[in-house]
Amino acid sequence: MCCRWTRTRPWRISLPASCWRASRPTRRTTMQLREKFGRPLRLAVIGGGPDSWIGRMHRGAAEMDGWFRVTAGVLSSDPGRSRAAGVAMGLDPQRCYGTVPELLAGERLRQDGVDAVAIMTPNDTHYAYAAAALDAGLDVVGDKPVAHDFAQAQDLVRRTRAQQRLFAIAHGYSAYPMIRHARQLVRDGAIGPVRLVQVEYIQSGLATRVEDGPLTSRLRWIFDPARSGLALVMSAIGCHTQHLACFAAGANVTRVMADVGTLRPGRQVIDHVSALLEFEGGARGTFTVTQAAAGGENDIRLRVYGEAGMMDWSHREASYLKLAMQGEPVRTIGRGDPDLPTGILALGRTPRGHPEGLREAFANIYAEMAQERMARQLGEPVPDFPYPRIEDGAHTMAFIEACLASQACGGWVDVER
Numbered sequence: 001m002c003c004r005w006t007r008t009r010p011w012r013i014s015l016p017a018s019c020w021r022a023s024r025p026t027r028r029t030t031m032q033l034r035e036k037f038g039r040p041l042r043l044a045v046i047g048g049g050p051d052s053w054i055g056r057m058h059r060g061a062a063e064m065d066g067w068f069r070v071t072a073g074v075l076s077s078d079p080g081r082s083r084a085a086g087v088a089m090g091l092d093p094q095r096c097y098g099t100v101p102e103l104l105a106g107e108r109l110r111q112d113g114v115d116a117v118a119i120m121t122p123n124d125t126h127y128a129y130a131a132a133a134l135d136a137g138l139d140v141v142g143d144k145p146v147a148h149d150f151a152q153a154q155d156l157v158r159r160t161r162a163q164q165r166l167f168a169i170a171h172g173y174s175a176y177p178m179i180r181h182a183r184q185l186v187r188d189g190a191i192g193p194v195r196l197v198q199v200e201y202i203q204s205g206l207a208t209r210v211e212d213g214p215l216t217s218r219l220r221w222i223f224d225p226a227r228s229g230l231a232l233v234m235s236a237i238g239c240h241t242q243h244l245a246c247f248a249a250g251a252n253v254t255r256v257m258a259d260v261g262t263l264r265p266g267r268q269v270i271d272h273v274s275a276l277l278e279f280e281g282g283a284r285g286t287f288t289v290t291q292a293a294a295g296g297e298n299d300i301r302l303r304v305y306g307e308a309g310m311m312d313w314s315h316r317e318a319s320y321l322k323l324a325m326q327g328e329p330v331r332t333i334g335r336g337d338p339d340l341p342t343g344i345l346a347l348g349r350t351p352r353g354h355p356e357g358l359r360e361a362f363a364n365i366y367a368e369m370a371q372e373r374m375a376r377q378l379g380e381p382v383p384d385f386p387y388p389r390i391e392d393g394a395h396t397m398a399f400i401e402a403c404l405a406s407q408a409c410g411g412w413v414d415v416e417r
């Protein structure tokens with residue numbers, strides 16, 4: 001039934017109507033929500049000082065559409081430097097705190113206290129800061145990995161639910177409009193039942209022996225496994241990669257058989273993981289991540305094969321999605337194509353052909369979480385947004401543990417649920 005050339009619009013493959021209808025709120029309805037709420041949400045940033053690139057990314061994305069205003073922060077593990085950095089950033093000096101406990105206590109006393117925190121500190125602090133923020137009644141945007149292990153991540157799931165809070169994860173790649181469209185096409189059955197998922201994330205930052213020095217403060221925590229997590233490459237990019245595959249395929253991983261180790265001989269931290277995957281529903285998959293591939297840049301590629309066709313997405317051309325139905329010409333779908341569903345179009349901000357990137361994708365996560373929060377608070381219908389949540393983070397931690405267990409036993413290992 002699907003995927004024949006239509007007579008009237010030969011450039012458009014005739015996917016089921018549901019693939020093209022509006023599935024999410026449009027810009028107009030979201031503007032009404034914000035007007036009704038009456039103010040932007042107030043956000044405290046934890047980490048992401050002037051020296052970190054991801055701090056600028058979070059702050060810019062949070063404020064991009066006016067859903068959030070960054071109003072408070074703890075920007076360094078050193079209280080003096082933290083306060084100075086906040087002031088230099090233009091925050092109210094009274095809301096530039098030295099530590100996270102000070103921030104939570106200080107904001108609780110204010111009439112205009114923050115609504116949420118965004119956490120972008122070194123990995124070993126994520127769990128404790130997120131738990132404290134949830135217990136203080138705040139929503140959380142957490143960077144990955146959300147915790148040290150599956151048990152801690154499950155605890156964050158419990159706290160989020162017990163406090164009836166929102167917990168978004170900064171998996172920006174899954175918030176690109178074309179990844180959202182790919183996911184919707186899978187859900188609508190456009191390529192049939194998913195049979196194979198191939199995902200890879202290749203970088204070159206560890207292609208040389210940077211650990212031999214000189215070490216910046218960033219490299220010091222990254223090369224300390226007690227601080228960076230169970231497996232360095234998984235904490236850095238493997239989290240994103242597994243989430244992207246599961247998000248697009250609409251299924252979690254049930255079993256893995258993994259090769260976990262180093263491409264660079266003699267290295268003490270894990271810089272490479274390749275794995276065979278089995279997904280819910282039986283689809284098979286391959287997964288490769290490394291930060292030690294010389295010449296690599298930030299190369300992410302995702303291919304999802306169904307019974308009737310496949311989709312191909314590359315981060316190098318993030319605004320385009322290739323759709324190839326069996327026996328039919330390949331179609332390239334572009335962000336901003338006029339016949340896309342309005343909900344997908346609303347994830348872009350500039351007319352088609354104008355480059356958008358990771359910052360806008362991050363902004364989509366912030367925008368969705370803010371809309372959910374505002375709708376809840378106003379008693380309005382709560383939109384069902386697909387932004388990454390703490391439950392996804394828990395699955396990621398279980399996936400990482402299963403990869404390590406598979407390496408240890410040399411066989412297939414179930415991913416805990």
Ligand SMILES: NC(=O)c1ccc[n+]([C@@H]2O[C@H](COP(=O)([O-])OP(=O)(O)OC[C@H]3O[C@@H](n4cnc5c(N)ncnc54)[C@H](O)[C@@H]3O)[C@@H](O)[C@H]2O)c1
Pocket residue numbers: 046047048049050051052053054055074075076077120121122123125143144145170171172217218235236
């Ligand atoms: N989502 C993404 O795409 C993405 C990309 C890069 C980094 N990250 C994540 O962001 C986090 C930070 O990575 P980075 O590369 O920016 O590290 P970084 O070391 O460059 O920066 C860390 C920042 O946090 C501050 N900081 C350190 N300890 C702190 C504390 N206890 N309290 C408050 N501030 C503190 C530091 O002063 C610094 O400004 C990591 O968890 C990493 O996984 C996510």
